[in-house]
Amino acid sequence: MLLSVADMSATRLSLAVVVLLGACGGSAPGLRARVALTRSFASSVRCAQGPFELTIPANGHRWGESIELRVKTPRAVKLIARVERAGGFAHKADKLIGGRGRPDNRRCVVGADEVGSVAGGGGRPPGATGPRTKGDGETGGTTTRAPPAKRPVLVSVSAAAGGDTLVRVSWRNPSLEPPALHAGDRIRIRIWSLVPNDLQGVVFTLRHFLYVPSGGDDAFVAYLRKLERKRAREDEARRKRAERRGHVVRSKPVSAETRRRRRAEQQRRRAQRLKRQAERRRRARLRRQYCASHLDDRECWGPGGFRVHAAMDARAAERARYCKAHRNDARCWTKREWYERRLRWHRRLRRAAQKPQGPPPSPRAETKPPWPSEHAQWRPGYWHWSAGWKWIAGRWRVPQTDVDRGLTTKAPQQPPPPKREARPQLPVPSAVWIVGYWQWNGSVFVWVPGSWQLPPSAGVRWQPPHWRVSVGGVVFVPGRWIGGAP
C-alpha cells in the first residue's frame, strides 16, 4: 500500500514537471547544423605562404548556413584565413595550429641549419642522363623584378575530416526575414601566412553546414510568429510608456502670427546687439585716449605703468627676434608647430608598426639553377615582411655529406673570370649580397647571378663557391656560411 502511494506521488510529480516545462516554454524549438558538404584539400607545393583561395557557392537556405575550415597537420603551421562573401568581409582568423610557439617551417625559410649550404648551384647531378630540364643553365633566384609564378593552389584530396578549426563563420537566420546569403552567392576563403609553411601532409577540410529547425519547419515558423507578436506587443507598450512620460514630443503647426512675432523678436535682438557693439567700441576709444595721456595708470598699462609695459613689449620682441632666427629651438614652437612635428613623428612610428593588411603577392617565377650536387634540395623563394613585402630568392641547399664525398658537379676545365654585376636595391637591412658565379650545366659554363640573402644567424659570413682542380678537370665546391655557429 505504502509503495503504491509512493509510486502515485512520483507519477504526479513528473507530470507536474512536464506541465510546468511546457508552460514555461522549456521545449522552445531551435536550429541545428547539418553537414551539407565536406571536401578536403592539400597544397600543390610543399613550401607555400599562399594566398590559397577556396570558393564555395552559398545555398541560400532559409534558416541560414555556415562554413568551417579545419586543418589537420603533422607539424605546427601558422595560417591566416579571411572569409569574404558577396557583400564583403565576413571574418578573419590568425592561428597557430598543430603546436605551440612557432611554426615548424625550417624546410621552407632561411634558418640556422643552413650553414654549409649554398645559394645557386651548377651542373646537373653527376651521372645524370637524358634531356636537360628547363632550368638547367638559367639564372638563379634574384631579388630583381620577375614575373609572378603560378599561384599555389589547393588540390582536392580524399582524406578523412579532422584537425583543428582554423575558421568558422555562420550566417544563422532564426527569423522570418529572408536569409543573409542568397543562392549562388560566392563565399570566398583566402588562406595565407606571413612566412612560408611546410605544408607536406597538411590537409584542409572545408565543411558547409545548413541550419535546420529541430522540430520541423512548420513548428519553427509558428514559434517565430509567436515571438514576433510578443515583440510587437512589447514595442507598443514601450511606446505608450514613453508618450506618457513625455519623451515623445509632437511638433505643432506654427501659425503665421507666431512666425511674424518670432521675426520681430529676432530683429529686435539684432538691433540690441549692434547697439551694444557700438557702445563697446566707443568706450574702448575713450579708454585708449585716456591711457595715452595717463602713462602711470596701472589700470591701463598693468603693473609698473607704461614704462614696464614697454619693457615687457621689448622682451616679447626680443623673443620673437630670437625665435625667427632659431626655428629649430623647441622653446619657440607654437602649438601648431608642435602638432605638425608630432604628427610627422607619429606617422613614422605608425609606419614602422604597420602590419600586412592582406596576403602577400603571388610568388615570383623562379627558374632553378642546375643541380649543384646529388642530394641538393631546393628551398623556394618567399615573401618576407619588413615594412613591405620583400622577395627572398630561392636557393639550393647542399648537404655537407655531398661535399665531403665529392658528389658535387664536375667540369672538364676552369670557368671564365667572374662577371661584374649591378646589385639591386637592398630588400631587408640585414640581407647579405651573395656574389654570382659560373656554373657547369653539363655542356657549357653558365652564369648564376648574385642575389640578396638573409644570413641564417648573426656573425656568419658568406664564403663564395669555387672550382677545385681535380683529376680530369675541376670539382665544384659550394659556397657556404662560415663562422658564428648557431
Add this chain to the structure above:
Amino acid sequence: MRAALGIMAGLVLASGCATESVTAYAAGKTPAFNENEWVEVVPLPGFTEELHVVFHAAGQRPMSRRTTTARPSKPRVVFTEPLPPELSCKVTQTGQSVDHIAASRYGKKWKWATASFFVLEAAVAALSLLSDAPDGKSNVPRRIVGGYLALDALVTGGLFFVPKRDVLETKPRTVVTTVRRDCPAGLVVEAGGKRVEVDARGKLDPVGVQVLDRAMAEPTARIEVRFGSYSAVIAPTPDQRCAWLRGRRNIADAQAVCADAIGRYGRQPITTTLQVAPGTLTGQRTPTLEHRLNMALAQSAR
C-alpha cells in the same frame, strides 16, 4: 551650533591669516600672491640637442601608461621565449631661458582676502569671548582661543591697508624640452663588426638581436651607437651584461658573466647619450596649411 563653532574656529586657527603671513615673512617668503601677472619667457641664445638611447633586454621595457580599472584576468598564453630586446629613444633640447615677470601685489584680491578673514576671525573671536562654556566647564580655553583670534583679526585688519606694490622679477632657468620619442631614421648599433639598423620603434631585426646578444655575452665586445657622424661607445658593466643575459634567458653565458657581477639582480638599463648639432633631430619646419595656401595663390597669380 557648538560643533559648527568648533569647526570654524579650527579652520581659522589652522590658517590664521595674519599668523600665516607673518610666518611666511619670517621665513623669507612673500606672504602675498601675484596679481595681474605678465610673464615673458625669453630664450637665451644657444641650446644643445641630445639623443638619449636606452637598451632594454626582454621584459625590461616599462608597460604602457594606459591604466585600466578592469580586474586583471589570468594570463592565458604562456610565453616560452623572451620578448626581443629593443631600444627606446628620446630627443631633448636643453637651453637657458629668462622669465621676465611683471605683476602687482596687495591689490584688489589681497584686499578681498584680508577683509574676508578679518570678518570671519572677528566673528569667531567675538563668539568665543562673549559666550560662556556649558555648565561645569572652564571658560579659560575659550577665552584663549578668542583672544588669539581677536589679535589675529586685528593684525589681518592691518594687513588690509598694505599699499599696492609692483613686482618686477627676472628669473633665469634651465629648460629641458623632450621633443620626440621615436628613434630617428639612420640610427644604428654597431657590435662585433656588424651594423644593425634600428627602426622608429627601437626594434631590431632577428639578426640584429643575435648580434646584440653575442656582444653582451662577450666581456670585451664593443657596442657603439651611431647616428650619422655622431657616435657613442657603450661599455656595459658586468652587472648590466648579467641582467641582460638573464633577461634574454641566456643561462649558459649568464652563469659566466654573473660570476663577476656585483648586484646580480634587478634592472640594469644601459643608457647612452649622443650630443648632436642643434636642429639635427628636430627636423625642418613643415609648411603650414596657411603657408601652403599662400604658395598656391602665388603660383596661380604667376
